Amino acid sequence: MYLLLFGLVILISPATTISEDIPPVPEPPLPVIIDAAISINPNSLNLKSKGKWITCHIELPESYDAANINISTILLNDIVPAESKPISIGDCDGDGLNELMVKFSRSAVQSTIPLGSESADITVTGWLTDGTTKFQGTDTIKIVSPKVKPLNGKNK
Numbered sequence: 125m126y127l128l129l130f131g132l133v134i135l136i137s138p139a140t141t142i143s144e145d146i147p148p149v150p151e152p153p154l155p156v157i158i159d160a161a162i163s164i165n166p167n168s169l170n171l172k173s174k175g176k177w178i179t180c181h182i183e184l185p186e187s188y189d190a191a192n193i194n195i196s197t198i199l200l201n202d203i204v205p206a207e208s209k210p211i212s213i214g215d216c217d218g219d220g221l222n223e224l225m226v227k228f229s230r231s232a233v234q235s236t237i238p239l240g241s242e243s244a245d246i247t248v249t250g251w252l253t254d255g256t257t258k259f260q261g262t263d264t265i266k267i268v269s270p271k272v273k274p275l276n277g278k279n280k
């Protein structure tokens with residue numbers, strides 16, 4: 125019992141001192157994270173293709189508007205930033221919710237995909253202009269690797 129009381133005194137006294145001397149520092153608000161529907165095009169990536177861009181449509185849940193996405197905060201697989209243009213806003217699939225269309229450098233996206241992958245999860249994140257809401261969503265794409273010739277190259 126004595127030990128328990130002693131412990132309580134130790135626990136309580138520093139906290140009391142702090143609350144009297146130093147005003148509490150307000151913590152930055154945690155982001156509100158919302159799920160976005162991500163659609164990557166092409167959804168089959170041929171590593172031999174010479175295409176320059178990957179196109180991505182981002183649709184936010186109801187009560188959010190994709191027009192409020194802060195373009196400069198968009199990242200693909202945590203690394204690749206969205207190009208600042210071209211962008212467009214519209215409801216391509218006609219479900220009443222706007223999608224934001226952005227583009228990413230195809231070579232930069234490919235560099236995030238491990239060699240030999242047959243498919244890859246593409247995760248896109250970003251912030252809304254309110255500065256407190258973050259969206260994230262994932263699309264899975266197929267990877268078409270160039271055919272590798274056998275080392276000895278001999279035909280039977």
Ligand SMILES: [Ca+2]
Binds near residue numbers: 214220223
């Ligand atoms: Ca839509």
